[in-house]
Amino acid sequence: MKKKYTAFFLLILIIAAGAFxxxxxxNEKAKPAVQKETNHQVKKTSSEPNSEEAFGAQDDxxxxxxxxxxxxxxxxxxxxxxxxxxxxxxxxxMIEDYHVGGIILFDRNMENPKQVATLNQNxxxxxxxxxxxxxxxxxxxxxGGQIVRMKEKVSPIPAQQELGKQSDENKVxxxxxxxxxxxxxxxxxxxxxxxxxxxxTDTRSFGTNPQKAAVFSKQVIKGFxxxxxxxxxxxxxxxxxxxxxxxxxxxxxxxxxxELENQDIYPFTSMIHNVDHxxxxxxxxxxxxxxxxxxxxxxxxxLIITDLLRKKLGYQGLVVTDDLEMGAVNKYFTYGDxxxxxxxxxxxxxxxxxxxxxxxxxxxxxxxAVEAGEISEERLDESVKRILSYKQQAMNQEIANPxxxxxxxxx
Numbered sequence: 001m002k003k004k005y006t007a008f009f010l011l012i013l014i015i016a017a018g019a020f021x022x023x024x025x026x027n028e029k030a031k032p033a034v035q036k037e038t039n040h041q042v043k044k045t046s047s048e049p050n051s052e053e054a055f056g057a058q059d060d061x062x063x064x065x066x067x068x069x070x071x072x073x074x075x076x077x078x079x080x081x082x083x084x085x086x087x088x089x090x091x092x093x094m095i096e097d098y099h100v101g102g103i104i105l106f107d108r109n110m111e112n113p114k115q116v117a118t119l120n121q122n123x124x125x126x127x128x129x130x131x132x133x134x135x136x137x138x139x140x141x142x143x144g145g146q147i148v149r150m151k152e153k154v155s156p157i158p159a160q161q162e163l164g165k166q167s168d169e170n171k172v173x174x175x176x177x178x179x180x181x182x183x184x185x186x187x188x189x190x191x192x193x194x195x196x197x198x199x200x201t202d203t204r205s206f207g208t209n210p211q212k213a214a215v216f217s218k219q220v221i222k223g224f225x226x227x228x229x230x231x232x233x234x235x236x237x238x239x240x241x242x243x244x245x246x247x248x249x250x251x252x253x254x255x256x257x258x259e260l261e262n263q264d265i266y267p268f269t270s271m272i273h274n275v276d277h278x279x280x281x282x283x284x285x286x287x288x289x290x291x292x293x294x295x296x297x298x299x300x301x302x303l304i305i306t307d308l309l310r311k312k313l314g315y316q317g318l319v320v321t322d323d324l325e326m327g328a329v330n331k332y333f334t335y336g337d338x339x340x341x342x343x344x345x346x347x348x349x350x351x352x353x354x355x356x357x358x359x360x361x362x363x364x365x366x367x368x369a370v371e372a373g374e375i376s377e378e379r380l381d382e383s384v385k386r387i388l389s390y391k392q393q394a395m396n397q398e399i400a401n402p403x404x405x406x407x408x409x410x411x
Contacts, residue, residue: 055133061388064132065381073380074366075099076387079137081353085109087122090356095126098363101387102137104353110150113186113409117400120187124399135395139190142179145203153410154182160195164206172216176223182409184227187400192232192283194220196267197240205240210263214270225279230394233271235285235322237298238264246286246328257291269313277317278394284321286328297329300341310346318390320349325358336365343375348383
């Protein structure tokens with residue numbers, strides 16, 4: 001009897017073991033293969049990343065920055081221009097080889113709304129197909145009045161001077177909102193406007209009243225933001241007191257710090273204290289302000305960018321230079337020095353709007369300074385984390401729609 005029970009018990013054990021092995025084998029087949037961990041993801045070959053690979057809210061910014069090379073970090077800090085109306089070798093090189101974080105377009109790049117949307121679509125797809133799938137800042141100067149790109153093809157945009165004289169906040173908002181609608185349809189996400197400089201004669205200015213400039217600028221940024229366009233307050237600390245064009249030559253603003261802070265800087269201060277910093281950049285001018293820094297233009301001055309703008313005024317968003325190819329600075333600094341000095345001063349984004357040669361010089365200047373220990377990699381990380389956090393929060397995954405742009409823009 002005992003032998004029968006023993007045999008029966010063994011039979012049960014054999015059947016159970018077989019069932020377990022069969023289940024385990026089936027389960028192993030269902031599991032995806034475990035991939036070896038690496039610092040970088042494998043590059044895609046398709047035209048655009050899928051939802052799992054797309055840069056977005058799920059990304060750990062700290063980890064992403066830790067996985068980036070010095071070249072990739074420097075690249076994220078550059079916003080560059082090129083000469084063509086299509087994705088040419090210059091633009092490809094800056095995106096693929098220099099990992100740039102942003103592009104700026106001018107009239108030379110813009111023929112009609114459909115072409116611009118196609119260009120921006122192709123730029124964005126190329127950037128998102130790179131290793132980290134980080135989208136581009138795609139920017140433009142669309143201020144209104146005399147500063148309008150592709151003027152004959154977009155809806156009319158009144159000059160800030162005209163809006164300032166009308167003193168109607170609703171019209172300021174409506175103008176900004178409609179401008180942003182058209183920019184968004186063409187694939188832009190940043191517009192370098194409004195101008196906060198105080199001036200009675202400059203058509204780019206809302207006027208000489210700092211309170212009015214602050215109120216109207218808030219409406220511009222709201223109009224942009226409601227259509228997911230980020231604005232840029234310019235030109236900090238305000239160059240309405242000078243008549244010298246920084247595209248051509250440098251100049252000094254002789255006012256005291258008290259005068260500047262009560263007048264010229266007031267609109268910036270009001271925006272910084274009352275509006276979410278992710279909704280706007282601050283663009284720093286190339287003009288000199290001896291009241292703060294007797295040697296350096298504002299765009300490369302740590303006393304103005306770090307001490308005044310960051311620490312005293314409390315601005316935590318992105319700081320961008322005016323174009324480094326302007327005469328106000330390129331006559332007095334090499335491009336390599338400009339890049340290193342701007343980053344050392346606390347700038348996050350450097351505009352180099354025209355030539356590949358100068359863009360490469362700015363890039364190398366920053367890299368050489370890092371390799372020489374003049375700029376720490378932690379300093380790069382500070383800006384890159386700020387840039388990526390902004391892109392994560394403010395930029396969606398939409399790609400420009402050429403057909404929609406053709407139907408909407410200028411109507």
